[in-house]
Amino acid sequence: MPDYDIVIRGGRIVTAAEVFTADLAIRGGTIAAIGHDLGKGREEIDATGRLVLPGGIDPHCHIEEVGADGSVQEESFVSGSRAALAGGTTSFICFKPQWRGQTLAQSAPDYETRAARSLADYSFHQIITDPTPEVLATEIPALAARGIRSLKVFLTYDPLRLTDGDFLKVLASARRLGLLVTVHCENFDAIAWQQEALLAAGLTDPVHHAWARPPVVEREATLRAMALAELVDQPLQIFHVSCGEVAEEIARAKARGQKVWAETCTHYLTHGVDDLERPDFEGAKFVCSPALRDRSEAARLWEAIRAGTIDIISSDHCGFSFATAKKDPGASSYGQGAAMLRPDGTPAFNAIPNGAPGIENRLTVLFSEGVSTGRIDLPTFVRLTSANAAERYGLGGRKGTLMPGADADVVLWDPELERTITVGEMQHAIDYTPWEGYRARGWPVMTIRRGEIVMRDGVLLAQPGSGRFLARGPYAAIAPRGVVPNGFDTVGRGSGQT
Numbered sequence: 001m002p003d004y005d006i007v008i009r010g011g012r013i014v015t016a017a018e019v020f021t022a023d024l025a026i027r028g029g030t031i032a033a034i035g036h037d038l039g040k041g042r043e044e045i046d047a048t049g050r051l052v053l054p055g056g057i058d059p060h061c062h063i064e065e066v067g068a069d070g071s072v073q074e075e076s077f078v079s080g081s082r083a084a085l086a087g088g089t090t091s092f093i094c095f096k097p098q099w100r101g102q103t104l105a106q107s108a109p110d111y112e113t114r115a116a117r118s119l120a121d122y123s124f125h126q127i128i129t130d131p132t133p134e135v136l137a138t139e140i141p142a143l144a145a146r147g148i149r150s151l152k153v154f155l156t157y158d159p160l161r162l163t164d165g166d167f168l169k170v171l172a173s174a175r176r177l178g179l180l181v182t183v184h185c186e187n188f189d190a191i192a193w194q195q196e197a198l199l200a201a202g203l204t205d206p207v208h209h210a211w212a213r214p215p216v217v218e219r220e221a222t223l224r225a226m227a228l229a230e231l232v233d234q235p236l237q238i239f240h241v242s243c244g245e246v247a248e249e250i251a252r253a254k255a256r257g258q259k260v261w262a263e264t265c266t267h268y269l270t271h272g273v274d275d276l277e278r279p280d281f282e283g284a285k286f287v288c289s290p291a292l293r294d295r296s297e298a299a300r301l302w303e304a305i306r307a308g309t310i311d312i313i314s315s316d317h318c319g320f321s322f323a324t325a326k327k328d329p330g331a332s333s334y335g336q337g338a339a340m341l342r343p344d345g346t347p348a349f350n351a352i353p354n355g356a357p358g359i360e361n362r363l364t365v366l367f368s369e370g371v372s373t374g375r376i377d378l379p380t381f382v383r384l385t386s387a388n389a390a391e392r393y394g395l396g397g398r399k400g401t402l403m404p405g406a407d408a409d410v411v412l413w414d415p416e417l418e419r420t421i422t423v424g425e426m427q428h429a430i431d432y433t434p435w436e437g438y439r440a441r442g443w444p445v446m447t448i449r450r451g452e453i454v455m456r457d458g459v460l461l462a463q464p465g466s467g468r469f470l471a472r473g474p475y476a477a478i479a480p481r482g483v484v485p486n487g488f489d490t491v492g493r494g495s496g497q498t
């Protein structure tokens with residue numbers, strides 16, 4: 001009779017704090033023991049030469065999102081979660097929509113049913129576009145009670161953005177309930193003003209998307225979001241920081257003791273505004289917001305990562321196939337302004353759906369760019385890809401960690417394996433990858449989700465519907481190496497407090 005379900009022997013165990021060689025045993029879906037000379041497993045896995053990492057957590061991805069017009073994004077919960085597992089990500093947090101003029105219950109009422117087909121574990125951020133008294137007083141508290149403990153607001157995009165007044169209402173509600181507020185920071189009116197001038201001048205190419213949204217529109221909105229959050233004393237998670245000048249403002253706010261955290265996304269570390277200039281409309285593949293920046297910005301983002309100003313790297317996976325971007329202007333809510341077709345039938349830049357697929361490549365690209373190049377060490381890699389997200393989003397102790405009692409979400413990683421990324425070998429439903437032809441060093445060879453081997457040597461073994469909804473606890477500040485960052489609350493405020 002074996003002692004354990006699985007024993008992984010002789011790998012280099014990597015946690016948020018240390019790296020050591022040991023065996024790891026799994027029983028009943030959780031980690032049962034880490035040590036030497038552990039008993040026998042029903043399945044014995046030799047991990048010599050491999051790293052043993054916590055399963056990745058992607059806390060910002062758009063999966064099967066339903067638009068205000070009822071249209072559904074191409075990336076389904078099945079294809080998106082297969083992509084996640086193939087890339088070493090075992091949990092993700094995506095977005096439940098609210099559309100203006102509707103309650104939360106009326107907006108995509110079947111979204112949670114759709115999500116139940118996921119192969120990976122999942123949770124939601126609730127998008128708020130219309131914070132009516134009923135939404136604030138009844139619906140958001142009901143969500144919080146069910147473990148949906150983060151709200152998402154947009155300061156731009158036509159049908160989604162909040163006014164400052166509505167943003168303040170959301171911040172105050174979150175503070176009362178101990179919820180985290182996540183925010184897309186760009187100045188809507190500044191973008192609209194720039195767009196109008198560009199379109200009037202006939203500047204309609206994909207690259208003009210970046211001209212319409214220069215760093216200053218992101219910096220202004222980030223400063224405003226942080227100022228309003230400071231007024232309410234509500235912690236804030238800034239999404240997808242794209243450039244150094246925004247990171248510098250966040251560092252200043254943190255230094256003042258403000259409760260603000262930040263993420264960037266893999267594509268801002270590897271791509272630049274020049275990608276938007278690719279010929280034959282291929283630049284449309286790289287239309288995302290905030291826009292890709294000058295290549296020199298990646299070095300500034302790495303500085304912010306090393307300084308801890310940016311401490312999570314998400315994918316912002318938001319797939320629209322190239323074919324869709326070409327043929328179906330306005331296919332998503334993630335655009336701005338009336339759709340205009342150009343003489344060749346392609347849409348002007350403002351009607352190209354914003355976003356790029358990345359959930360499958362997030363870990364391998366970050367490992368290649370970060371660890372294989374020596375920019376970051378292995379514990380930092382774990383903090384950026386899982387541990388910090390687990391703490392920040394109320395999954396601490398359960399996900400993003402390798403310790404007895406935690407869910408057995410484990411990735412066996414070959415740090416030397418070199419592979420070229422190509423869309424034909426990927427699981428996602430989108431018809432391209434921004435990393436086509438990218439030579440990666442470091443690749444997942446096995447993914448284990450709650451004790452089940454769900455990917456082995458690139459072959460997916462999990463069934464649709466085997467992922468679980470993750471009811472989350474309060475946000476927490478991560479305190480690496482026992483240091484509590486100056487001025488941070490370590491737990492959310494209890495309900496009823498103002």
Ligand code: URP
Nearest residue numbers: 184288289318334354355
């Ligand atoms: O371009 C992007 N980022 N698309 C997804 C929506 C968002 O803003 O996160």
Ligand code: ZN
Nearest residue numbers: 184239240289
């Ligand atoms: Zn966004």
Ligand code: ZN
Nearest residue numbers: 060062316318
């Ligand atoms: Zn996003």
